[in-house]
Amino acid sequence: MYENRSGHCRKKALIFAGTAEGHALAQHVYEKNMLDRADFCVATEYGAEALSDIPHLSLLEGRLNEDEMKALLQSGAYALVIDATHPYAAAVTQNIRSACESTGTEYVRLLRREGSFAGSHVQIADSIEEAVSILNQNREKVLLTTGAKELRRYRDLVDLENRAVARVLPSAESIASCREAGIPAKHIICMQGPFSREMNIATLRQYGCRWLVTKNTGGPGGFEEKVSLGEEGFQVVIIGRPTSEEGLSFEEVLKKLEAFYGR
Numbered sequence: 001m002y003e004n005r006s007g008h009c010r011k012k013a014l015i016f017a018g019t020a021e022g023h024a025l026a027q028h029v030y031e032k033n034m035l036d037r038a039d040f041c042v043a044t045e046y047g048a049e050a051l052s053d054i055p056h057l058s059l060l061e062g063r064l065n066e067d068e069m070k071a072l073l074q075s076g077a078y079a080l081v082i083d084a085t086h087p088y089a090a091a092v093t094q095n096i097r098s099a100c101e102s103t104g105t106e107y108v109r110l111l112r113r114e115g116s117f118a119g120s121h122v123q124i125a126d127s128i129e130e131a132v133s134i135l136n137q138n139r140e141k142v143l144l145t146t147g148a149k150e151l152r153r154y155r156d157l158v159d160l161e162n163r164a165v166a167r168v169l170p171s172a173e174s175i176a177s178c179r180e181a182g183i184p185a186k187h188i189i190c191m192q193g194p195f196s197r198e199m200n201i202a203t204l205r206q207y208g209c210r211w212l213v214t215k216n217t218g219g220p221g222g223f224e225e226k227v228s229l230g231e232e233g234f235q236v237v238i239i240g241r242p243t244s245e246e247g248l249s250f251e252e253v254l255k256k257l258e259a260f261y262g263r
Contacts, residue, residue, distance in 0.1 A: 010247060011079035013038045013070070013260055016096055018047040020220035021110055021159035022084040024053045026193055028254060036263055039078075044094075046171040081258050082253060084110040088147075088215050108256055109247030112218045121230025123237050124170055128153040131213050131237045135163075142211035143167060143204055145226070146239055148174035151181035165207045194218040194222030213237045 015025055017040045029038045038060045041217055042048050048061045056240065060135045064072065073081070084150065093109065100107035127129035132154055135142055141163045144154065148168040157164055165184045168174035170190035178188045189203065202223075204212065214226045216238055 010037065010263065012036075012077055013080040013082060013192050013257065014041065014083050014238075015039070015082045016041045016092070016116065017051065017219070018042045018044075019084055019086055019112075020202065021112065022214055023051060023054075023085060023126045024250065025053055025082065025110075025253070026057055027255070028257065030057070032221050034257075034260065035263060044151040044173065045053055046169055046173070065097075066095040069095055070102050073099055073102070073103040073105045078105060078106065080106045080145075080256075081138060082110060082257075083247075086254075087112050087114075087217065087245075088239075093245070094252070108253060109245060110250060110253045111245055111247035112220060113249070114216050114218055114241065117223075117236075117238065119225040122227060124240055125237055126240050128213075130156050133237055135213070136213060138211075140211055141165065141207060141209040142213060143207065143209040145212060145214045148177035151177050153207070154181060165189065165209055167203065183261055192236055195225060196219065196222075197225040197228055200229060201234075204229070204234055209234075211235045211237065213239065215239045216241055 015022065015038055016024065017026065022040065026040055029035055035058065039060055040051065041060045041064070043063045044050065045094065048059055051057055051059065068164055077240050081096060081100050083093055085092050097107055106259055123134055125134060129148055136158050139159065142165070143165055144151065144166045148166070151166060153162060154160060163182055164183055165187045166178050167189040169192060170179060174190060175188060187207070198214070212226060212229060212234060214223065214236065215221070217223050227238070
């Protein structure tokens, strides 16, 4: 723990990152010269690599279950937890929240604002399985942009091997998930977003896809660039967010951190 000039130890903030907001919080901590007041948790090696441009950052790498989170918080090193995980990582958020409640640690959820959309080219699905039902009403090719971990849930997509193209993060774990889901190598695109509207159009045309499946990831996830594709004749299926959450905006979380620094 950090020791101030009076000799008293001051507890840290524990920030669950792995998102654009998590990177921005790390940058803020670095610029404020408060690296010794915060540790950052990321689930994967890829998440750690995404933060590698910020020097001397204290990183905890690896997926934690609820009991492991509790044990970490029971160490007594942390007085504040900021949950800046992905808006669709509902199970992770629940584990973090429960661990904080069990240990009496202050919990703050950083909420990413949902993106807006309209138009007959957009359809909403409550789940990937419902999206598959929508896609099975035709036999056209589809670009899947909902993440590698959930590709197995597309197993009932008719003619998946020929119709589905997956755009995933460039990691060995992502490629393995694609292959396990039955996506052939020629239909795997490994790139880090967010992507411009022009890139989305070029990708859809290159692979002959008329449909795109996405999540409502908001601005940092390039959501607006995807839902605008109807103007070019493409169809978009949006997987709705799993839960309705309460929390703070990025700006409000920064203020919370500033107050924490002053403790």
